[in-house]
Structures are given as C-alpha cells and as structure tokens.
Amino acid sequence: MKEDPLYKNRKVITIGVVSELTGLSERQIRYYEERKLIFPERTERGNRKYSFSDVERLIDIANKRDEGVRTYEIRQEMLKDKKREDDAKIRNQMLRGQLNARFGIPKGKN
Amino acid sequence: MKEDPLYKNRKVITIGVVSELTGLSERQIRYYEERKLIFPERTERGNRKYSFSDVERLIDIANKRDEGVRTYEIRQEMLKDKKREDDAKIRNQMLRGQLNARFGIPKGKN
DNA sequence: CGTGTAAGGAATTCTGACACG
DNA sequence: CGTGTAAGGAATTCTGACACG
Incomplete structure (x- = not known):
C-alpha cells in the first residue's frame, strides 16, 4: 500500500534507543510485545528493531x-480501532467497485 | 529550523543496521566519517547513531x-553544495529583510 | 588511499526465571 | 498483572594497529 521511503514505518531502531526515546525500560518494551501491543521486526540473529511509529505507539501505551489502563484493555482498544479502519477500507472498495461497474471510472491513485 | 518530528533526520540507527541498509562494511562507514563525509551522533557510551538522511548520503557516497571518485573529491562537492545552499539562504533572508523594512510584511512561516 | 582483518575490552541484547503483589 | 533484577551467553560496537597497495 504505502511507499517504501516512509521512514516512519521502517523498522530500524534498536531497543536501547527506543528505551531512551520513550523513557520506558527494556523490560517494559519487551513485555508490551509479549502482550501483543507492539510488533518489532528482528535482525538475523534475533535483535529487535522498531519504527518511529512503534516509538509513538509505545508513548501512547505509556500514557495509558x-x-x-491495563495492557489487555489497551489491546482491546487497538483491535477496535483496527476493525474500524478495515471496515472503512472495505466500504471504500465497495463504493469504488460500484462506481467503476456503472460508470467505468478510471482507476484513481489508490 | 525544521520540526523535530522529521523522522528523516533523527539519529537513531546503529551502525550494524546502517551496514545492512547500505551494503557498506562498518569499516567503510567509519572511514567515511573519518574523512568527514558523514556525521553520526553518539550514545552516552560512544555508539554511533545515524539518520535516514545519513543512510541516503552513504548510498550516494557508495555510488560515487x-x-x-575519491573521498576527498566527494567532500569537496559536498562543501560546494553546502555553500550554494547557504548563499541562497542568505539571499532569501536579505530579500525578506528588504520587503519587511519597506512594506512591513508580517512574518511568514520560517 | 581505501578497506580488510585480528585483538581485546566494554556495552548491548536475548531468554527464562524468581520476586513482589 | 506489570515490572525489577541477577544470570549466562551470544552478538555488537569501539579503538588503534598492521597489511596491502
């Protein structure tokens, strides 16, 4: 969907730097992953890598x-928000489909 | 000058990740710093941290x-480009100064 | 000049566990 | 439940140097 040069979403930051950036302990950061609130990538040998988006999400989590707010509740909110987005996306696609079928609208920029 | 949330310029990437991203060896990356082609920040204990801009510059350097092209020459080009930018900036400021003095143009963004 | 490598040490990160609550 | 900590090991990073050219 998104362009690659979206620096914001590239997973390149190690946990130590994330800890500095967020003020959270590494223990907390790893725990939030265990609770499925955050999803870092891994280097070849298993080191976690985070994006700026992840850092922002962690700051949100810290505030909650x-x-x-409990981690379980934070996760529930996340899932709700995700569902809303997905539903909106589907409605959008259906609308496009209708328009396209009836009027042959040329494909816009996604 | 620029906003802080400019992910592109925040120095948060460790040398190992930069090496993966650029295909350069850590040795090369450190050497280009020695030759003043790149300016990472340091963590408290001395570990280098790079920005996405740095990564892009390194890719440019690798291509040259x-x-x-020798590192010395690359540096010369960099300095020339920098001078051009600085000169343009000054011309811009002088123009603003003139306009402001004569017509009292309200201060624009930046 | 530009880059590889071995060297030795210090700091980083990882996992699984015990602790408290 | 959420977080701290000590444990042991593996991987990372750092610097200064020797090598080749």
Missing part, C-alpha cells in the same frame, strides 16, 4: 498505563 | 566511490 499512567492512567491505570 | 564505485565510479572511482
């Missing part, structure tokens, strides 16, 4: 945790 | 090296 400060408010007392 | 492949063409046989």
Whole structure:
C-alpha cells in the first residue's frame, strides 16, 4: 500500500534507543510485545528493531498505563480501532467497485 | 529550523543496521566519517547513531566511490553544495529583510 | 588511499526465571 | 498483572594497529 521511503514505518531502531526515546525500560518494551501491543521486526540473529511509529505507539501505551489502563484493555482498544479502519477500507472498495461497474471510472491513485 | 518530528533526520540507527541498509562494511562507514563525509551522533557510551538522511548520503557516497571518485573529491562537492545552499539562504533572508523594512510584511512561516 | 582483518575490552541484547503483589 | 533484577551467553560496537597497495 504505502511507499517504501516512509521512514516512519521502517523498522530500524534498536531497543536501547527506543528505551531512551520513550523513557520506558527494556523490560517494559519487551513485555508490551509479549502482550501483543507492539510488533518489532528482528535482525538475523534475533535483535529487535522498531519504527518511529512503534516509538509513538509505545508513548501512547505509556500514557495509558499512567492512567491505570491495563495492557489487555489497551489491546482491546487497538483491535477496535483496527476493525474500524478495515471496515472503512472495505466500504471504500465497495463504493469504488460500484462506481467503476456503472460508470467505468478510471482507476484513481489508490 | 525544521520540526523535530522529521523522522528523516533523527539519529537513531546503529551502525550494524546502517551496514545492512547500505551494503557498506562498518569499516567503510567509519572511514567515511573519518574523512568527514558523514556525521553520526553518539550514545552516552560512544555508539554511533545515524539518520535516514545519513543512510541516503552513504548510498550516494557508495555510488560515487564505485565510479572511482575519491573521498576527498566527494567532500569537496559536498562543501560546494553546502555553500550554494547557504548563499541562497542568505539571499532569501536579505530579500525578506528588504520587503519587511519597506512594506512591513508580517512574518511568514520560517 | 581505501578497506580488510585480528585483538581485546566494554556495552548491548536475548531468554527464562524468581520476586513482589 | 506489570515490572525489577541477577544470570549466562551470544552478538555488537569501539579503538588503534598492521597489511596491502
């Protein structure tokens, strides 16, 4: 979908730097992964790599945790948001399909 | 000058990842720093951190090296480009100053 | 000049576990 | 549940140097 040069989503930051950037301990960062709140990639030998998006998400998580929200609840919210996005995407595609079928709208920029 | 959320310029990538991203050896990357072609930041204990801009510059450097351009020459080109930019910036500021002095143009963005 | 490599040490990261609560 | 910590090992990074050319 997105272009590759979206620096924001490229997983290139090691956990130590993420820890500095977010103020979270490495233990916390790894735990949030265990709870499926964050999904780093891995280097060949297993070192975690995060994107700027991940860093922002971690800051969000940290704020919610400060408010007392549990990791399970944070995950539920995430899944809800994801569902909304996916539904919106599907509605969009259906609309395009209809328009295209009836009027032969030339394919726009995605 | 620029906003902080410019992911492109934030120095967060370790040399190992930069090596993967550019295909250059760590030795080469450190050498280009020695030759003042690249300027990573350092973590508290001395580990180098690079930005996406740095990665792109390194790829440029690698291409020029492949063409046989020497590091010294690459540096000269860099300095020339920098001077052009700086001169343009100054001309721009002078123009703003003139306009402002004569017509009191409200301060624009930057 | 540009890059490879072996050297030795220090810092990083990883996993699984025990602890407290 | 969420996080700290000590444990042991493996991988990372650093610097200064020798090598070749």
